[in-house]
Amino acid sequence: MSDGTPASPRERELYQELVCLWKALQEETDGQWGRTLPLGDYFVDRWEKARRLGFGEGTSIYDSALVIGKVQVGQQTWIGPHTVLDGSGGLEIGDWCSISAGVQVYTHDTVARVLTAGKAGPEREATRIGSRCYLGPNTVVAKGVTIGNGCVIGANSLVLQDIPTGSKAFGTPCRVRGEVDVPPIELREDSAGDSPDPS
């Protein structure tokens, strides 16, 4: 907008109020938490959204995450912005996972629908992700896949086949490259890790 002048006086007023509200929210949140959020995340609390979806204690999910159908998520899992969780074919995710920004997890696809111009419907299959899994940024998990506990999936991967428990895997298509080394547990010096607003 060049001049901020939508059609009616009421709309014009609401527009100005929202612009001012954004400035106030940006300033307050940046001052308190050191972060600047997309507009929707100022109104949608990540933990409240997770609770309303029936996810476990301590799990959070950004406003820009699109959630379709029946998705079950355990405790203390972090679900980032710009994600898609498709539970239309049944999706389960465990405890203490990181579902990084840009990750998309599917339980349907529309390839047959597209190729037949809608004569075939979408195909659906359940997907399962265990506990303590790290899914790197922009990773895509196809319908029907099972990922075991304690797996690390590298960024930009496309997971088309099952990944066994404790695997380190990456690539498009995603392949197992080794076993995960569980790090020796260190004292946490970083207070941000205990904050109610961890990244």
Place this chain on the structure above:
Amino acid sequence: MSDGTPASPRERELYQELVCLWKALQEETDGQWGRTLPLGDYFVDRWEKARRLGFGEGTSIYDSALVIGKVQVGQQTWIGPHTVLDGSGGLEIGDWCSISAGVQVYTHDTVARVLTAGKAGPEREATRIGSRCYLGPNTVVAKGVTIGNGCVIGANSLVLQDIPTGSKAFGTPCRVRGEVDVPPIELREDSAGDSPDPS
């Protein structure tokens, strides 16, 4: 926000109203359609946005899709969230396509602009995507590319060259790996396929 207290009383009131409105919309939409949307998608109807852009009958496009310049899209095409359709150099997309979440289709790039610190402008070239094309999640299509009808492009691909009609292609850079098998048409048992709110 820790305490939900922006600057002025009017802003504070509007903030609370929007938080309550989100809760009402989330509950209603989840109850009726089994989905939880990013905030913007509660206010922006996917079909209305497509109509306003002049796209064909039955085509839908999520609120988070950024549309630049002149984009022509046919009928019954699904355009997902977190996408970019850049028509600044002229973009055409056919009927019955799936433009999956995270897909970006370009008709310009700014490589020369960046390398010359703005002395060279953006470069533009028209891009065309045929009908019945499936573009997998997070696929990027560069300026000047033509993708024929009935193609399946795998997730996480980067399409730099033309893809002939009926091709199965994937990778970064994207290469043709075979021909598409059009599935034998099956009776659609899944009522979701007929819903006005398909995934």
Place this chain on the structure above:
Amino acid sequence: MSDGTPASPRERELYQELVCLWKALQEETDGQWGRTLPLGDYFVDRWEKARRLGFGEGTSIYDSALVIGKVQVGQQTWIGPHTVLDGSGGLEIGDWCSISAGVQVYTHDTVARVLTAGKAGPEREATRIGSRCYLGPNTVVAKGVTIGNGCVIGANSLVLQDIPTGSKAFGTPCRVRGEVDVPPIELREDSAGDSPDPS
């Protein structure tokens, strides 16, 4: 929503006002700039957001970009939608860069945190991106990486190691493939390049 009827009359009214406001903003912005934005971008000015973050003159950043911690950005840099800039470990980005849509730049990771079910905290390391760098769409830059001046990083890359000045690099993991050719500077015929609202 099928009928646009949230719980209370006030909420119902606010809902209708916002839907009408979106229509007015969409029409006006499309008419003036030839673009249709995600809802948040009508309220959050890209240059104003950059100024509030202390970024340099002429730098812009879309509403859907999530900014965490301390991020320093120079002048005339373009930061696209659906991006993540994580400065929790200290992030610097130079002048005249293109941080394309879907790019994520990190200074922490939570792999150890996930694998130990929270007993280990996040790990942090500073990341630096020079001036005149083009980061292609959906590229992910890991914590601790330094990218020199004048680099071109291809789309869908995962940058795990330092990239020297003047490099052309791509892939997952990202590797140097050659040197950047700085294009001979051409007269800019494209007026869009001088617009206050360039893509």
